[in-house]
Amino acid sequence: MLEQTANGVCLAIEGLTKRFGGFYALNDVNVEVASGHIHALIGPNGAGKTTFFNLITGVLSADAGRILFEGRLVDDARPSNRTVKGIARTFQNIRLFPHLTVLETVMIGEHCRSYPSVWKALGKAVLQRPFGEAQEERTMRANALELLEFLGLAGQRDAKASDLAYGDQRKLEMARALATKPRLLLLDEPAAGMNPHETQELDEVITRIRDRGVTIVLVEHDMRLVMDISDRVTVLNFGTKIADGNPKEIQNNPTVIEAYLGEDVQL
Amino acid sequence: MLDGYTQSILIFTGINIIAAYSFYAPFKTGQVSLGQAGFMAVGAYASAILTQKFGLPFPVALAIGGVVAGIVGVVVGFPALRIKGVYLLLLTLGFSEIVQVIVLSWEYVGGAQGFRYISFNPHTLTYTAIIIVALILFFARIERSSLGRAMDSIHQDEVAAEVMGVDVVRIKLLAFGIGAMIAGLAGGLYAHHATFMDSTTFNIMLAVEILTFVVVGGGSTYWGPALGATVLTLLPEFLRTLREWLELLPVAWTNFFPVNRVYDFLHAFLDFENAKRLIVYGIILIVMMIVRPDGLLTRDSLRRLPFTRWKPGHA
Numbered sequence: 001m002l003e004q005t006a007n008g009v010c011l012a013i014e015g016l017t018k019r020f021g022g023f024y025a026l027n028d029v030n031v032e033v034a035s036g037h038i039h040a041l042i043g044p045n046g047a048g049k050t051t052f053f054n055l056i057t058g059v060l061s062a063d064a065g066r067i068l069f070e071g072r073l074v075d076d077a078r079p080s081n082r083t084v085k086g087i088a089r090t091f092q093n094i095r096l097f098p099h100l101t102v103l104e105t106v107m108i109g110e111h112c113r114s115y116p117s118v119w120k121a122l123g124k125a126v127l128q129r130p131f132g133e134a135q136e137e138r139t140m141r142a143n144a145l146e147l148l149e150f151l152g153l154a155g156q157r158d159a160k161a162s163d164l165a166y167g168d169q170r171k172l173e174m175a176r177a178l179a180t181k182p183r184l185l186l187l188d189e190p191a192a193g194m195n196p197h198e199t200q201e202l203d204e205v206i207t208r209i210r211d212r213g214v215t216i217v218l219v220e221h222d223m224r225l226v227m228d229i230s231d232r233v234t235v236l237n238f239g240t241k242i243a244d245g246n247p248k249e250i251q252n253n254p255t256v257i258e259a260y261l262g263e264d265v266q267l
Numbered sequence: 268m269l270d271g272y273t274q275s276i277l278i279f280t281g282i283n284i285i286a287a288y289s290f291y292a293p294f295k296t297g298q299v300s301l302g303q304a305g306f307m308a309v310g311a312y313a314s315a316i317l318t319q320k321f322g323l324p325f326p327v328a329l330a331i332g333g334v335v336a337g338i339v340g341v342v343v344g345f346p347a348l349r350i351k352g353v354y355l356l357l358l359t360l361g362f363s364e365i366v367q368v369i370v371l372s373w374e375y376v377g378g379a380q381g382f383r384y385i386s387f388n389p390h391t392l393t394y395t396a397i398i399i400v401a402l403i404l405f406f407a408r409i410e411r412s413s414l415g416r417a418m419d420s421i422h423q424d425e426v427a428a429e430v431m432g433v434d435v436v437r438i439k440l441l442a443f444g445i446g447a448m449i450a451g452l453a454g455g456l457y458a459h460h461a462t463f464m465d466s467t468t469f470n471i472m473l474a475v476e477i478l479t480f481v482v483v484g485g486g487s488t489y490w491g492p493a494l495g496a497t498v499l500t501l502l503p504e505f506l507r508t509l510r511e512w513l514e515l516l517p518v519a520w521t522n523f524f525p526v527n528r529v530y531d532f533l534h535a536f537l538d539f540e541n542a543k544r545l546i547v548y549g550i551i552l553i554v555m556m557i558v559r560p561d562g563l564l565t566r567d568s569l570r571r572l573p574f575t576r577w578k579p580g581h582a
Binding site for chain 1: 408412430438
């Protein structure tokens with residue numbers, strides 16, 4: 001856990017607000033994520049963590065507030081444009097493509113890099129040679145295999161995504177997100193449903209992703225994981241930020257202990 | 268070289284195959300359209316107007332008819348982007364109805380009397396064959412491409428595909444437009460073969476038939492639409508010849524088990540050679556949904572064939 005306060009700001013959230021009817025899922029939230037950090041976002045169920053991800057990736061649109069990614073305002077209406085800009089995510093409830101193979105799934109993530117326009121994709125598809133494959137396909141396949149190797153899924157590359165074990169499906173989601181070549185990766189409860197051994201492994205995986213130069217925002221309930229690997233932790237409760245600091249500060253913050261974990265709990 | 272009857276059967280099979288591919292294109296991105304008959308009407312009327320009123324040669328008129336249908340497809344595709352499932356069915360159905368009403372009330376194209384004396388194209392069979400080959404090559408290439416994979420991902424989880432950077436809006440519009448264009452070509456071919464059409468020619472029943480072709484043949488591979496359209500178009504013909512074959516059975520057998528009378532009963536009841544063949548389609552649809560919901564041909568069944576080994580996903 002390096003204290004990299006000298007780093008630039010990767011993601012700056014200013015006054016982010018989202019209402020569902022009269023209910024504030026997020027209310028005037030300000031967060032700054034430093035480049036190269038693993039930044040955890042914690043809070044009880046319903047605190048607004050997943051909404052936070054949905055707003056950053058454009059799955060939902062904010063009612064107020066600004067999202068700045070690497071100093072530039074992110075206001076694209078469509079999630080795919082934000083992905084192209086370098087923001088990728090995984091889903092809390094796994095959303096893989098059930099009929100694609102593991103390798104094909106990862107190659108979907110690379111599609112937007114190899115084929116920036118639909119016309120190029122269509123042209124390359126129609127004009128391809130009947131046998132053999134295009135240069136783009138070869139590059140995509142090689143990159144995808146490298147990512148599968150990186151996450152330890154290379155042996156299952158031809159399996160259907162939906163046939164993988166639960167923990168492997170989570171890893172495949174990460175591989176698919178990494179294939180979009182993000183500079184910011186949002187992980188939504190990567191340890192959910194994993195056994196302690198798999199969670200241990202996840203520690204290392206997330207750290208290695210960070211070491212590839214990807215800034216990570218992590219929503220997670222597994223406190224050991226969060227406290228072990230995070231450089232900084234932000235705590236949400238009922239849509240508002242109640243604390244922000246390094247893991248040690250958060251563990252000793254009385255407001256956090258009271259609001260999130262109940263009183264008299266030793267973190 | 269082919270007698271008129273065989274030629275006519277082949278032409279209708281061919282046009283149905285093309286129509287089935289027009290459904291398959293948007294279906295590959297998860298869009299289920301009941302508007303393909305409407306797009307056929309657009310292509311049919313556009314090309315017939317061009318040959319009859321402007322004296323353009325058939326191939327040019329056919330191509331322009333396809334393009335016009337494609338453009339209309341993109342226009343209809345825009346509102347279709349935001350809706351799915353039953354609502355998309357209703358929207359495309361509504362589009363078909365609008366086309367029918369316009370055709371019915373437009374005196375320029377014959378109004379209620381129908382569009383008559385469209386110039387007959389003697390080479391429809393050749394055109395149909397060329398277009399089918401082109402379509403199969405086209406969809407085979409899409410299947411083996413990154414674009415095809417992206418389309419599959421949209422079909423399977425649109426939100427996830429969008430978040431992974433797939434340009435869902437443009438790809439869906441493209442697929443819808445291509446589908447409409449193919450339908451327009453099918454319509455143009457039909458118009459210049461039948462030489463007559465009116466507002467009921469391209470009705471909702473035709474749209475349902477087109478959907479049935481793909482559901483029966485299988486919508487997950489590009490061979491499925493061709494298979495489904497062929498099987499269902501030839502089925503009435505096959506049943507007709509089956510009756511003749513039954514005559515050849517020894518009398519002793521038919522006395523023991525009167526298959527020919529069972530046939531005659533079914534024939535009188537279902538009338539599967541004519542308008543009521545839709546009853547048979549309905550039964551086939553129900554049976555298919557229970558027995559083989561993914562259609563006759565699926566990706567897995569294709570993988571088992573040795574000559575498809577070179578398909579993507581196996582470096």
